[in-house]
Amino acid sequence: MPIVLEKLSHVYKSGPHTSHALRDVDLTINDGELLALIGHTGSGKSTLAQHLNGLLQPTSGHVLLDGQDINGKDSSRRALRFRVGLVFQYPEHQLFEETVYKDIAFGPKNMGLKEEEIDARVREAMAIVGLDFSEISKRSPFELSGGQMRRAALAGVLAMKPQVLVLDEPTAGLDPRARDFLLEDVRRLNRAGTTVVLISHAMDDVAKLATRVAVLEKGALVMDGSPLEVFSRHERLGAMGLDVPQGFRLARLLREKGFPVSDRCLLEDLAGELADLIKGGSGHAA
Amino acid sequence: MLRDITLGQYYPVDSPVHRLDPRAKILLAFLYIIGVFLVKDLFMYLPVLLYLAMATWLARLPFPMMAKSLKPMRILIVFTFILNLFFGTGSRELLRLGSIVIWEEGLLNALHFTFRLILLVTGSSILTLTTPPVTLTDGLERLASPLRVIRFPAHEMAMMMTIALRFIPTLTEEADKIMKAQTARGADFETGNLMARARAMIPLLVPLFISAFRRAGDLAMAMEARCYRGGEGRTRLHVLKFSRRDLIAFLSMAGLFIILLLPGILK
């Protein structure tokens, strides 16, 4: 079930201020892809995310799911929210129950599932995010570490088994290990068939995971393509205040110094190519 | 969703009224209220209304918004009008509908009350619309500081109000965010009976309180770290000063008072 955004615009109004958070965005999110949404602070990424499950209504334009306008009168927004799971920035701030178990069960319970089904889903979701059921499920969510809280909050959304998962800066404020864990979870979910929309400022994470990258600037969609396509326009990205992945930067620097390496997003790939080059070069000289 | 709650309803444009000294504005609002109560003849509400319109225009406030500030009061206004109309007694009968009598005095009273309410609400909303809450409390503190001799904690009260006001938008924003996050998990805040709705608030209130306490702790720490010790001997960054503009404003108010008091004097 692809999500299609048609000429989506959103204007926030408060008093005399209006801010155009989104301007005529046309974007199709295909099944099974891992789309990274990048853009400078205030470019409208979070606003776009909230349109994907009907939390915000467009000022103009449409959001189509399976060809159906989600804001049309005969669509149930509540049912939609179980299909498109949205994990907000700092999701650990939404934890509220006495135990981790109850908190994760909140979503499935709202879906009206049976007790056994809820139990199965909580266990499964905890397993996906790597929280030990016997150790953690009976504890208060507020006793967990920051990284664990983040994962518990993610599990709360995963337990609804959404077909599309939207993550708003899921790694912000996590230490490198917790970040790698979380990204690995996301990659696994995507491999298992969940469509993922990942909002991130960390270009290395984007390079590692994304199959496609969309760039927002001041509410308009300015680029859309494979990571390599998007990052090769690094000058334009730089003008928007965006970075490129480290692998990409290093490849450029190496080429300036005369190494004929190709553009790579990942340091690992680049290292491989460089190793071959050096080995091949020394072999030749010998 | 929650952004519609505007307690600090400051309307941020630049205008001569916005730039008035907050103390002057508070005193002017006070005088204006007295002025409204001085009116004895219905037609004398006209100059008050004109004064209000002039202030609104000078403050660059949209008139529709002023009308909207009456919206929460509309039930009260209608209610007082009806109450005064039907339950007053007097000497001159105006209309008789079976056992219900409408007296002329009743009608006059009802009209007076309605006009007063409308003028008071819109008039005082000019004060809050043109003055940022923090500036307002600053003005209040300065006006109340002479009361320190009778041990009235003017500074502490003002600081408490400032902090409370400062946190209203932060907390509504936070509440909005948490509400959205729980809605995304299928929470339903809008339907169901009273009990169900009260229970539905738990996923909103618990995180909100936790965040409020965290913020309060952070703020206390930050204030300590900057050596806050209460109002004693504290100097100010923005020193309030009366200017010509304030004088003109007071003169215009004096003008209004002369017009309002003139009929009584001439009689």
Ligand SMILES: Nc1ncnc2c1ncn2[C@@H]1O[C@H](COP(=O)(O)OP(=O)(O)OP(=O)(O)O)[C@@H](O)[C@H]1O
């Ligand atoms: N609730 C709101 N009310 C008014 N304006 C808002 C609101 N939320 C966002 N905006 C404005 O809309 C624009 C886009 O905001 P948005 O949160 O979508 O940006 P973002 O790309 O997610 O930024 P960040 O990277 O900082 O999270 C910004 O200019 C912001 O000031």
Ligand SMILES: [Mg+2]
């Ligand atoms: Mg954001």
